[in-house]
Amino acid sequence: MKKPVINVNSEIGTLKSVLLKRPGEEIENITPDTMTRLLFDDIPYLKIAQEEHDFFAKVLNDNGVEVVYLEDLVEDVFNLASDIKLEFIERFLSESGYDLGTTHDALLAYLDDFTNDQLVAKLYGGIRRNELDFINDSLHDLAGRDAQNPYLLNPLPNAYFTRDPQAAIGNGITINRMTYSARQPESLFTEYVMRYHPRYTGKVNIWRNRNNMTRLEGGDQLVLNNHVLAIGVSQRTSSKSIEALARELFANTAANFDTIVAIEIPHNHAMMHLDTVFTMINHDQFSIFPGIMDEKGQMNIFIMTPGPDNTIKLSHRTDLMATLKEVLKLPELDLIQTGGGDKIISQREQWNDGSNTLAIAPGEVITYDRNYVSNELLRQHGIIVHEVRSSELSRGRGGPRCMSQPLWREDL
Numbered sequence: 001m002k003k004p005v006i007n008v009n010s011e012i013g014t015l016k017s018v019l020l021k022r023p024g025e026e027i028e029n030i031t032p033d034t035m036t037r038l039l040f041d042d043i044p045y046l047k048i049a050q051e052e053h054d055f056f057a058k059v060l061n062d063n064g065v066e067v068v069y070l071e072d073l074v075e076d077v078f079n080l081a082s083d084i085k086l087e088f089i090e091r092f093l094s095e096s097g098y099d100l101g102t103t104h105d106a107l108l109a110y111l112d113d114f115t116n117d118q119l120v121a122k123l124y125g126g127i128r129r130n131e132l133d134f135i136n137d138s139l140h141d142l143a144g145r146d147a148q149n150p151y152l153l154n155p156l157p158n159a160y161f162t163r164d165p166q167a168a169i170g171n172g173i174t175i176n177r178m179t180y181s182a183r184q185p186e187s188l189f190t191e192y193v194m195r196y197h198p199r200y201t202g203k204v205n206i207w208r209n210r211n212n213m214t215r216l217e218g219g220d221q222l223v224l225n226n227h228v229l230a231i232g233v234s235q236r237t238s239s240k241s242i243e244a245l246a247r248e249l250f251a252n253t254a255a256n257f258d259t260i261v262a263i264e265i266p267h268n269h270a271m272m273h274l275d276t277v278f279t280m281i282n283h284d285q286f287s288i289f290p291g292i293m294d295e296k297g298q299m300n301i302f303i304m305t306p307g308p309d310n311t312i313k314l315s316h317r318t319d320l321m322a323t324l325k326e327v328l329k330l331p332e333l334d335l336i337q338t339g340g341g342d343k344i345i346s347q348r349e350q351w352n353d354g355s356n357t358l359a360i361a362p363g364e365v366i367t368y369d370r371n372y373v374s375n376e377l378l379r380q381h382g383i384i385v386h387e388v389r390s391s392e393l394s395r396g397r398g399g400p401r402c403m404s405q406p407l408w409r410e411d412l
């Protein structure tokens with residue numbers, strides 16, 4: 001492996017480079033009838049969402065972070081060779097249910113007319129049925145469930161949550177098999193960028209690829225330090241995939257990870273990933289939504305470590321604070337509660353991603369401005385807080401950590 005181009009050995013090391021995706025026309029393809037399936041609770045106003053996102057990028061930039069746009073990387077890949085572009089489109093169409101036939105041919109011909117930057121916007125944006133004029137003769141497009149779908153190609157409105165289709169871990173990544181069909185195509189873009197983009201090709205360890213059938217999403221994957229990961233057992237990440245990833249990482253000599261803490265969280269949309277209820281802020285400080293624990297403050301947690309002959313040793317725990325102290329070898333910890341523990345405030349601010357902080361350095365985070373109670377509390381605990389605007393972005397149920405994929409953090 002050549003000189004590494006990805007380096008993420010913590011959640012808090014000074015952030016140097018980050019991958020974002022600016023919300024695009026895909027947002028304007030959300031309708032009341034399709035919103036639940038597209039994993040949205042409302043329809044954001046695109047113009048304002050873009051302004052908010054540009055502001056987020058500016059705050060990152062102003063703090064010395066290089067912002068890399070995913071859509072630019074994909075366009076670069078398409079610009080490399082028309083064969084690669086065509087191969088991508090065929091894979092994309094095939095995964096969308098069009099291998100052969102009139103619809104496949106019509107979509108291929110339609111997409112062929114776009115310039116590469118328009119093509120990228122279109123693949124994320126989706127194609128409406130009424131956009132194409134052709135005689136559709138495929139039964140599955142005309143009868144049954146598919147006929148009700150207003151799109152020939154579904155929009156990918158969750159793409160601005162770049163955290164989830166992959167996860168940077170150490171000098172490598174996992175390219176994730178995502179849970180819902182609304183998001184599955186997103187990691188195909190990551191696969192092509194990693195395989196072909198000159199900046200990454202041959203320089204990134206792929207710990208796990210998207211051909212796996214078990215479900216894994218980046219919002220559940222937290223790099224606590226250079227050898228310990230925390231992974232949520234959640235609506236989006238299955239226990240099977242965590243076990244498989246543990247096996248892969250423990251056996252791979254290029255990977256330095258020897259401990260994975262599997263943390264079970266409630267399986268629902270408000271808390272679809274571990275990072276919606278728990279993030280790392282400093283060496284010994286975390287934000288946490290108290291609602292993930294039972295009345296006695298307990299949870300279902302497993303510490304996984306390598307056992308003999310490629311087996312995995314499991315140890316059960318129920319106390320999150322004690323478990324974190326144990327695996328991070330810390331005498332004391334500060335768990336800062338979203339909304340300060342008030343039931344109504346904490347629920348409201350968790351819903352708007354108040355627990356979802358993005359650390360840009362130890363003790364320094366970016367958060368949404370609307371979660372003012374949690375933000376104030378963070379400041380009281382000595383944290384530097386940069387607030388970003390959040391009226392529209394938050395409607396997608398994700399915050400600053402969800403909207404960013406770190407590519408390089410300084411080692412601690």
Ligand SMILES: NC(=[NH2+])NCCC[C@H](N)C(=O)O
Pocket residue numbers: 038039040158161163164183218219220272273275276396397398399401402
């Ligand atoms: N890392 C995160 N928490 N991402 C939030 C993703 C939100 C998105 N609407 C989804 O349901 O998939």
